[in-house]
Amino acid sequence: MSRAAVSPMLVRLAAEKATGALLRDHGTLYLVDGRVVHAESPAAPGVDVLLTTGGRLPREGWDEAVDRAGAHRAVGRFLVDSGRLHDGELEICHLGAVFDAAFFALSPTSGPTRFRYGVGHWFGTVRPVSAEAVERETVRRRELLDAVWPYAAVDTSPVVPRPAAPGQTVGARQRALLAAADGERTPAELARLLGRPAFHTLLDVRRLAAAGLVETPLAPEPEPGPVPPPLSATLPVADPDIALLRRLRDALEAHL
Amino acid sequence: MPGIDECLLEAMALPGARGASLVDWTSGLALGTAGDSPVGDHETTAAETAELARSAAEFDSFTAAGDSEGPPVEDLIVTTRAGYHVLRFVETSFDSSVFLHLWLDRDAGNLALARLRLRDLAERLVLG
Structure with a gap:
């Protein structure tokens, strides 16, 4: 499978083993010796949100770690050395946050990409990941979202639950998501509220929309850039009659 | 206090161990890998095992029982002609969805020991 690089500049910086911050429209990637050590995006909850929302870490514990170790760029290390977190927890949480933020930071954009050599992040290095792995995963995630339910409009619209069909069940994590969906919160807001990675929330919302448990807005916002190719010859792409498709599917399932 | 790599290396020290990984079952991301993948690509294996784990973790029939703390499903075992796959859910006190996957050789592996160790x-x- 040949895939175009999501960021040619990232590929180049990895090759030259650069250290610094890659600034893009939707987020920032931090590199050390060409490897990704941290990522941030306004669209993705940070490690602090992931750790404090569920009560794993009190907010004061986080603030103190930032106060005491931020200047040395060793907040992650401090959280472990001071007994607030275990190594495995830190790695699991931080890696999740890095891939999450990188997904949004590397999203297609027409804006400028800049690199500031030598700039580091105060969180410090936990578990560096190769830039190729981050690129690959970002592409895989884009494809996964569209494979689940190819309507990007659900990603940014308020999440509006729909009644379940008779006998239709939902897993615990998606139940919690639906319970928090008040018809106004967007997936990004729900992610922050639940203390979950934003991509995970997007993916669950697309899965729920595919299952007919969340509304799919009929008029997707116009996307800049080239017009995507038709999804399939049989689907009227311009105005998919999703309600009809759902009824059709429900009827088919009822006869299984 | 092992991190991900130490944990996977310990899993690989089990008799008959051929591959190990830590996988996020919501996204299908491999957070860490060691040894081999049955299909020669850890990322593919992670995405596939994640689908299996997600089904087990979310279907009511597996999750209904249990009023105790923690994830209701502890592990999954898939037995193939050539090997065993043990998927062990990892419970964290922040919101996450990760499991350990250990691939064992059928002849050299010891399933009971592997379950306990995982x-x-x-x-x-x-x-x-």
Whole structure:
């Protein structure tokens, strides 16, 4: 499978083993010796949100770690050395946050990409990941979202639950998501509220929309850039009659 | 207090171990890998095992029972002609969805021992 690089500049910086911050429209990637050590995006909850929302870490514990170790760029290390977190927890949480933020930071954009050599992040290095792995995963995630339910409009619209069909069940994590969906919160807001990675929330919302448990807005916002190719010859792409498709599917399932 | 790599290396020390990984079952991301993948690509294996784990973790029939703390499903075992796959859910006290996957050779592997060791590793990974 040949895939175009999501960021040619990232590929180049990895090759030259650069250290610094890659600034893009939707987020920032931090590199050390060409490897990704941290990522941030306004669209993705940070490690602090992931750790404090569920009560794993009190907010004061986080603030103190930032106060005491931020200047040395060793907040992650401090959280472990001071007994607030275990190594495995830190790695699991931080890696999740890095891939999450990188997904949004590397999203297609027409804006400028800049690199500031030598700039580091105060969180410090936990578990560096190769830039190729981050690129690959970002592409895989884009494809996964569209494979689940190819309507990007659900990603940014308020999440509006729909009644379940008779006998239709939902897993615990998606139940919690639906319970928090008040018809106004967007997936990004729900992610922050639940203390979950934003991509995970997007993916669950697309899965729920595919299952007919969340509304799919009929008029997707116009996307800049080239017009995507038709999804399939049989689907009227311009105005998919999703309600009809759902009824059709429900009827088919009822006869299984 | 093992991190991900130490944890996977310990899993690989089990008799008959051929591959090990720590996988996020919501996204299908491999957070860490060691040894081989049955299909020669850890990322593909992670995405596939994640689908299996997600089904087990979310279907009511597996999750209905149990009023105790923690994830209702502890592990999954898939037996193939050539090997065993043990998927052990890792419980964290922040919101996450990860499991350990160990691939064992059918002849050299010891399934009972592997289950016990993975349970231990899954606990130590987050509790130190």
